[in-house]
Every structure is written in C-alpha cells, then in structure tokens.
Amino acid sequence: MTITTLCYIENDGKYLMLHRVKKQNDMNEGKWIGVGGHTENQESPEECLLREVKEETGLTLTSYKFRGLVTFINSECESELMCVFTADGYTGELIECNEGELCWVDKKIVPELPTWEGDKVFLNLLLSEEKRFFSVKLQYEGEMLVNTEIRLY
Numbered sequence: 654m655t656i657t658t659l660c661y662i663e664n665d666g667k668y669l670m671l672h673r674v675k676k677q678n679d680m681n682e683g684k685w686i687g688v689g690g691h692t693e694n695q696e697s698p699e700e701c702l703l704r705e706v707k708e709e710t711g712l713t714l715t716s717y718k719f720r721g722l723v724t725f726i727n728s729e730c731e732s733e734l735m736c737v738f739t740a741d742g743y744t745g746e747l748i749e750c751n752e753g754e755l756c757w758v759d760k761k762i763v764p765e766l767p768t769w770e771g772d773k774v775f776l777n778l779l780l781s782e783e784k785r786f787f788s789v790k791l792q793y794e795g796e797m798l799v800n801t802e803i804r805l806y
Contacts, residue, residue, distance in 0.1 A: 655731055658702040659689040660717065660738040661779060662710070667757040669710065670766065674753045685758070685766035688750075689735075698736040706740075709750045716742025721787035723775055729795055737775055737787075770798040778803075 662669040671688050673681040690705040692698065698719070706714055717740035725733040747755055758766065760780055764773060771791035778787050785805040792800035 655733045656692045656698065656701075657690060657733055657735045658692070658698050658705060658738065659687045659723075659735050660702055660706055660714075660740055661687040661776075662706070662712065662714075662740045662743060663760075664741075664757065667759050668763055669747075670756055670758045670763065671709065671750060671752060672754045672756060675751060681769075684768050684772075685763075686768065686772065687737075688755075689738075702736070702738055706743075707745075709752065710745075710755060711748030712743040712745045714740045714743050716740060719786075720779060721775060721789065723771075724788070724790045725771070725793065726790065727793040727795075729793075737779075739779060769796075771801065774801055774803065 669688065670685045672685050673683065688706055688709045689702065692701040702717065703714055706712055717738050719736065720739055721737045723735040723737055725735065764776060764780065771793070774791065775787065775789050783805065788804045788806070790802040791798060
C-alpha cells in the first residue's frame, strides 16, 4: 500500500488548490486537488507533508493539523493510504509548480471544481467544519466510485 499526504492550505476563506494540467501521464489530469504527494523511504507523513508542500508551492508550513485518513481501493492499481491535513499558517512566497497551476479558490466554490468523486466526500467533511478525526474508505472500479465508508472519531 502506498502512503501519501494531501494538504488544504487555508488563507482568507480560500484553499490553495492545484489544477493538474502540466504533468505527463497524470492520473489526476484536469482535476483540482490539494497539494501533497508520496512518502519517500523512511519518511513520516508529517515529513512528507512539509517536503511536498515546500516542493510544490515554495511555502513552509508553520501551523497544520492532521485531519483524517483516506483509504483508496481500486482493482486497477495499488491501494493508497492518504493522510489528509489542513494548514492555516505558512511563510514564503508561492512558486510555479511543475505539476499544475496553483490558485487560491474560495472554499464555497471548491466543491464545484472538477475533482475525483471520492475527494468530494472528505472535502465536504473539511468544509462542514467537522472537528472530529475521520477515516474514509473509497472503493473505485476504474474511475467510478462504487463504495464509500465514513467513520468519525
């Protein structure tokens, strides 16, 4: 199982979103996602979070929170365990990202953006101001979401 991180950085009622339009052979092509990526050898989720945010945005996180886990199951590819974070403090200036276009998007509009169907499940938890830690299991067949399980702690 692959371990990844995803972070929604918040500022002034907006999330920093990444429109995936630059990377070749990108399974997320055309979709809007938070920032993050795969853990590297012997890297904790927090270390991955900080590295990926810095690499993709140029920002150094100074305040962040571990919000939940998302387990992706798909018969067509390796399963993934994603650690979801939100952040409300950072230093630095945005840089150009080689994976897509970074854009501050009003949180009210974020659910309307083209995303994976399952992303809307945990985005809705974040946007609803849910304070409890969540565990979401998303089962896909190809690109179709066929089962969702949500647990709140």
